[in-house]
Amino acid sequence: MRGWVTLLAASLAVPVAAQDALPPAPYAYTQLDDPAQEAKAVELMETLRCLKCQSQSIADSDAPMAGDMRHQVRTRIAAGQEPEQIRQWLIDRYGDYVSYDPRITSSTWPLFVIPLILLLIAGVLLARRVGRKSTGGPEEIFEEADS
Amino acid sequence: MSAELGHAALWMAAALAILQLLGGALAQRDAQAPLAALVRPAAMLQGFLAVFSFAMLLWVFAITDLSVKLVATNSHSMKPMIFKLSGAWGNHEGSMLLWVTVMALAGALIAWLEKRLPEKTMQATLASQGFVAIGFYAFLLLSSNPFERLASPVAEGNGLNPLLQDIGLAFHPPTLYMGYVGLSVAFSFAVGAMLTRQVNPEFARVMRPWVLGAWVFLTLGITAGSYWAYYELGWGGWWFWDPVENASLMPWLAATALLHSASVLAARDALRAWTIMLGVVAFSMSMLGTFLVRSGILTSVHAFAVDPERGSFILALLAIYIGGALLLFALRAGSVSEGQRFAAVSREGALVFNNVMLCSILGIVLLGTLYPLLTEAFDVRVSVGPPYFNPVGAIFTIPMLLVMAVGPLLRWREDNIERVRAPIAIVVALIVTTALLVVLASTTDVGVLPLLGLAIAVGLSVASFLPLRGRNLLRTPLSIWGMVLAHFGIAVSLFGMASESAFTEEKLVAISPGETSQIGGFAISLESVDPIAGPNWTAMEARITARRGEGAVEVLRPQSRHFFAPVQQTTESALLTRWDGQLYAVVGAPSPDGRWQLRLWWKPFVTLIWYGGLLISLGGALAIVGRLVSDIRRRRTQARDDDEREELESLRQSGAIPAGSTT
Numbered sequence: 001m002r003g004w005v006t007l008l009a010a011s012l013a014v015p016v017a018a019q020d021a022l023p024p025a026p027y028a029y030t031q032l033d034d035p036a037q038e039a040k041a042v043e044l045m046e047t048l049r050c051l052k053c054q055s056q057s058i059a060d061s062d063a064p065m066a067g068d069m070r071h072q073v074r075t076r077i078a079a080g081q082e083p084e085q086i087r088q089w090l091i092d093r094y095g096d097y098v099s100y101d102p103r104i105t106s107s108t109w110p111l112f113v114i115p116l117i118l119l120l121i122a123g124v125l126l127a128r129r130v131g132r133k134s135t136g137g138p139e140e141i142f143e144e145a146d147s
Numbered sequence: 148m149s150a151e152l153g154h155a156a157l158w159m160a161a162a163l164a165i166l167q168l169l170g171g172a173l174a175q176r177d178a179q180a181p182l183a184a185l186v187r188p189a190a191m192l193q194g195f196l197a198v199f200s201f202a203m204l205l206w207v208f209a210i211t212d213l214s215v216k217l218v219a220t221n222s223h224s225m226k227p228m229i230f231k232l233s234g235a236w237g238n239h240e241g242s243m244l245l246w247v248t249v250m251a252l253a254g255a256l257i258a259w260l261e262k263r264l265p266e267k268t269m270q271a272t273l274a275s276q277g278f279v280a281i282g283f284y285a286f287l288l289l290s291s292n293p294f295e296r297l298a299s300p301v302a303e304g305n306g307l308n309p310l311l312q313d314i315g316l317a318f319h320p321p322t323l324y325m326g327y328v329g330l331s332v333a334f335s336f337a338v339g340a341m342l343t344r345q346v347n348p349e350f351a352r353v354m355r356p357w358v359l360g361a362w363v364f365l366t367l368g369i370t371a372g373s374y375w376a377y378y379e380l381g382w383g384g385w386w387f388w389d390p391v392e393n394a395s396l397m398p399w400l401a402a403t404a405l406l407h408s409a410s411v412l413a414a415r416d417a418l419r420a421w422t423i424m425l426g427v428v429a430f431s432m433s434m435l436g437t438f439l440v441r442s443g444i445l446t447s448v449h450a451f452a453v454d455p456e457r458g459s460f461i462l463a464l465l466a467i468y469i470g471g472a473l474l475l476f477a478l479r480a481g482s483v484s485e486g487q488r489f490a491a492v493s494r495e496g497a498l499v500f501n502n503v504m505l506c507s508i509l510g511i512v513l514l515g516t517l518y519p520l521l522t523e524a525f526d527v528r529v530s531v532g533p534p535y536f537n538p539v540g541a542i543f544t545i546p547m548l549l550v551m552a553v554g555p556l557l558r559w560r561e562d563n564i565e566r567v568r569a570p571i572a573i574v575v576a577l578i579v580t581t582a583l584l585v586v587l588a589s590t591t592d593v594g595v596l597p598l599l600g601l602a603i604a605v606g607l608s609v610a611s612f613l614p615l616r617g618r619n620l621l622r623t624p625l626s627i628w629g630m631v632l633a634h635f636g637i638a639v640s641l642f643g644m645a646s647e648s649a650f651t652e653e654k655l656v657a658i659s660p661g662e663t664s665q666i667g668g669f670a671i672s673l674e675s676v677d678p679i680a681g682p683n684w685t686a687m688e689a690r691i692t693a694r695r696g697e698g699a700v701e702v703l704r705p706q707s708r709h710f711f712a713p714v715q716q717t718t719e720s721a722l723l724t725r726w727d728g729q730l731y732a733v734v735g736a737p738s739p740d741g742r743w744q745l746r747l748w749w750k751p752f753v754t755l756i757w758y759g760g761l762l763i764s765l766g767g768a769l770a771i772v773g774r775l776v777s778d779i780r781r782r783r784t785q786a787r788d789d790d791e792r793e794e795l796e797s798l799r800q801s802g803a804i805p806a807g808s809t810t
Contacts (some may be wrong), residue, residue: 107527
């Protein structure tokens with residue numbers, strides 16, 4: 001699996017082959033001039049996984065690969081691409097793993113169905129537990145209740 | 148020699164844990180069983196031996212005994228003493244020994260001090276504590292012996308990961324473990340109460356300090372961990388929804404639900420089964436947290452499968468304890484009655500609503516954390532991150548926060564919403580006004596969630612003080628102050644999070660010494676970059692001045708550090724804290740033309756995130772003290788009443804007072 005990612009990474013010749021040997025790509029550590037575009041780019045970068053790190057987005061990493069990916073994101077935003085277009089481009093290259101924003105697919109649907117079920121269970125639980133009026137039995141409130 | 152002493156102490160402690168389990172179990176059938184009397188002493192001695200064993204581990208780390216494998220692989224003679232010691236638990240074996248030590252210590256404490264519950268329940272509780280401990284001793288002794296010797300000592304150790312060479316490591320894991328272990332004690336009490344059918348307010352009162360204590364430590368641990376990641380990783384992030392973070396958040400969520408549920412049980416004798424269930428869930432989450440962090444499964448499911456010994460061991464423990472507890476719960480839940488009833492609009496009603504919300508959030512975090520591991524096992528890799536957790540979690544968090552603002556104002560058992568109409572109106576007005584102000588005043592696009600966060604934080608911060616209305620502040624019990632502070636802490640923390648997400652400014656520049664830049668109203672100037680050396684690292688240190696308006700000139704010194712054992716590059720950020728936010732500076736790599744990369748952030752009110760965490764912990768601590776004090780007072784009164792009654796009774800029997808004359 002890991003090898004497969006590396007293979008795909010290697011196919012992206014320019015950015016990845018440049019690791020370590022060359023200085024970081026121009027837009028790895030440089031912001032876009034237009035603040036609106038930069039904000040868009042940062043928002044996207046925060047939702048992309050740095051494939052060489054453990055649980056960090058490319059916006060949070062010093063890894064050369066994260067820098068190269070930031071460069072890609074910024075240049076593509078500057079060229080007028082939409083963030084979702086760029087996300088798709090990266091997913092095509094690196095697989096779903098690169099995006100922290102899971103899409104609904106045949107392998108991810110439980111992520112979206114289970115919260116709905118949870119919502120339902122929560123509703124039922126509340127309706128059952130709270131819906132009943134207090135009836136019968138000793139209605140003691142222990143002394144600490146009012147403290 | 149010290150390593151062998153520690154090892155031997157650990158074996159003896161394990162034997163005592165077995166004795167504790169057997170004695171406690173036999174006592175359930177026959178209270179006069181000879182072993183029954185040994186349960187409490189065994190727990191105390193076990194605590195002592197575990198502490199002794201841990202002290203021996205600290206000792207071999209302190210003297211850097213390189214014939215001990217763990218020291219050789221994780222320490223280095225050149226490391227500062229504080230990191231030599233904290234390095235003792237900065238690794239797998241050491242941290243598991245710390246886990247067991249804290250747990251044994253907690254067991255010793257309840258064996259020594261806790262006299263409120265029926266003895267049979269206590270013995271069942273200690274037996275359960277022993278049962279959990281046995282698993283961990285077995286794990287340590289059979290697959291993670293911290294005292295293993297090398298055939299021949301090495302000349303120098305491998306050193307500790309530089310990211311871990313930080314004061315954060317000295318505090319972060321121990322506080323989290325105390326939280327995890329506190330929940331194990333709560334779990335043992337729950338098991339004891341379930342086995343002896345003593346699920347009642349008294350049980351809740353005995354369990355509550357442990358739940359509160361665990362919760363305070365978890366809060367502190369998470370807060371410290373978040374701040375540590377924030378300044379250490381060098382990119383200004385403070386929460387990543389990383390599985391390791393989630394592993395600490397999940398027990399916290401469960402503990403939060405448990406402590407509120409236990410309060411209802413203590414005050415109203417309601418929610419019996421629910422409290423027990425949450426006790427089981429909370430402990431399961433701390434076990435799961437330990438499993439996620441310790442098994443290596445997070446690095447890769449496949450790495451876990453290749454070297455499965457430790458992982459399988461913890462997984463087996465997890466299955467035994469959680470499965471066993473759930474089974475016991477299923478068997479006994481029928482006999483645990485629900486307890487007192489209450490109306491939808493009541494203090495209990497609000498607490499139950501929020502308990503269900505907390506459990507749902509827990510479910511979401513659990514799902515988002517485990518699902519990628521599950522698919523990875525089938526070679527499908529997906530990532531679940533902030534774009535999932537934030538909105539999906541918010542579905543449950545926002546109603547919870549709103550109910551939290553009103554709940555403490557409601558009366559127990561049954562209330563009328565009309566009665567709290569005024570406070571609700573105030574809170575709603577505050578929320579709406581804040582939201583409108585933020586939308587009108589901000590120049591950039593504030594996201595929906597940060598906007599809601601800011602608005603609710605303002606409403607909640609005022610609402611959290613409303614329970615004090617109409618009270619004599621000097622006579623208000625400490626536990627109420629605790630609640631007010633903790634709820635206010637949530638509002639403060641939420642405000643910090645929302646503000647950081649909404650208003651952070653970022654600037655990446657490459658400048659030469661002497662050049663200037665601007666961020667968040669600060670004029671930044673790079674004065675110089677110089678090489679410096681520390682005990683086990685060298686660094687390039689930038690000298691940056693920052694000045695806001697006409698204010699004083701402040702100096703920041705971020706470093707780019709190069710550690711040589713092991714070889715690793717880290718960034719040491721420099722922070723300038725102002726009342727309204729933090730300036731965060733990092734120095735990066737030089738470019739060939741002599742310019743230096745600077746990363747600068749202005750993060751408005753970011754510090755409130757952690758101040759909020761501290762307030763929450765402080766609130767919890769006040770609640771513990773308040774509860775203990777009032778509990779002791781109540782017992783004293785009760786004991787006095789009992790004495791008087793007894794005296795009266797004996798007088799009556801001796802015939803000094805003719806029967807019937809006193810009635």
